Amino acid sequence: MFDDLETKIINQLQESFPLCSQPFAKLAEQWQTDEQVIINKIQALLDQGILTRFGPLYNAEKLGGAFCLCAMQVKGQDWDTVVSIVNGFTEVAHNYQRQHRLNMWFVLATETPEAIAQIIQQIETQTQQKVYAFPKEQEYYVGLTLSLS
Amino acid sequence: MTMDTIDTIDQELIYAIQDGLPLVSHPYQTIATQLGLTEQQVVTRLNRLKQQGFIKRFGIVVHxxxxxxxxxxxxxxxxxxxxxxxxxxxxxxxxxxxxxxxxxxxxxxxxxxxxxxxxxxxxxxxxxxxxxxxxxxxxxxxxxxxxxSQRRFKQRGARFSLKKTNEMQYV
Known part of the structure; x- marks a missing residue:
């Protein structure tokens, strides 16, 4: 399980990290520890794969990029082939298998809004399967912060 | 009303830290040295990018x-x-x-x-x-x-690169 310092890091550093000259020293003062201890702990959490990244989460759309949720209906015997084709595209940000007739769900992240349609077409051509696009029409909430109790 | 815009230096900064901040005592100074800026300039720019919403969150990203x-x-x-x-x-x-x-x-x-x-x-x-x-x-x-979700095949964050024109590219 997580120790006290790990819990603090995970619960308190998802939303914000100090923007000042010595951010780790500032946290060390608040948490009554040493800055190097915090640095080492964050490194260890990254090495263990508990943290994927430490830094900024950009608003890609505001920076000119585009996102689109997509789904495909993939038959059992075609799985491995389709997965390897789809994941071969650098524009595929994540890909999940879900329980539905539409069983492969992935997110495309592209440089421009126009590229979404182009990538979808390439995936359809290479896999010989239809890609259903679910572009965002309205966003009600965004943000994912998880907490440890 | 002014439009929120980013300049070339912002783009370089966004690109430089997309994989994360260096885990050192003075991380903003390290970035500043790389980009030929002062630590204060880096902090000010990051604050502004956050306020303007180009940076949604600044911190750790958990799996x-x-x-x-x-x-x-x-x-x-x-x-x-x-x-x-x-x-x-x-x-x-x-x-x-x-x-x-x-x-x-x-x-x-x-x-x-x-x-x-x-x-x-x-x-x-x-x-x-x-x-x-x-x-x-x-x-x-x-x-x-x-x-x-039954299986996760891929999970990664956004990737940015700089085009020759220095226009932000999302890859």
Missing amino acids: HKELGYKANGMVVWDIPDQQVDNIGQMLANFPYITLCYRRPRRLPLWPYNLFCMIHGKNQAQVLNYLEQLKQQENLSQFHCQILF
Whole structure:
């Protein structure tokens, strides 16, 4: 399980990290520890794969990029082939298998809004399967912060 | 009113830290040295990028599965078009709902127009949240389905590169 310092890091550093000259020293003062201890702990959490990244989460759309949720209906015997084709595209940000007739769900992240349609077409051509696009029409909430109790 | 814009230096900064901040005592100074800026300039620019919303969050990004949030259910609803915005906004206020979007239906295969994500420690907890929600908010009248993730094949963050023109490229 997580120790006290790990819990603090995970619960308190998802939303914000100090923007000042010595951010780790500032946290060390608040948490009554040493800055190097915090640095080492964050490194260890990254090495263990508990943290994927430490830094900024950009608003890609505001920076000119585009996102689109997509789904495909993939038959059992075609799985491995389709997965390897789809994941071969650098524009595929994540890909999940879900329980539905539409069983492969992935997110495309592209440089421009126009590229979404182009990538979808390439995936359809290479896999010989239809890609259903679910572009965002309205966003009600965004943000994912998880907490440890 | 001024438009929020980013200049070449912002772009270089965005590019430089996309994989994360250096884990050193003075991380902003390290970035500043790389880019030929002062530490204060880096801090000021990052603050502004955050205020303007180019940076959504600045901190750690967790792998939810490794934290014990092993179940994520994509809950999809078929809500009449005139009600979907109200219900979407209402759903977004629940703490266990982490994402909520209106998206197009793909009939006949896909009748759902409202998508939300519920994360939980296990599938039972996610189902419990959904049940609570339906009862509290009188949502049982709408057709809804929950799609649990069975396998994750790929998860990565956004990638940015700098084109020759220095225009931000999202890859």
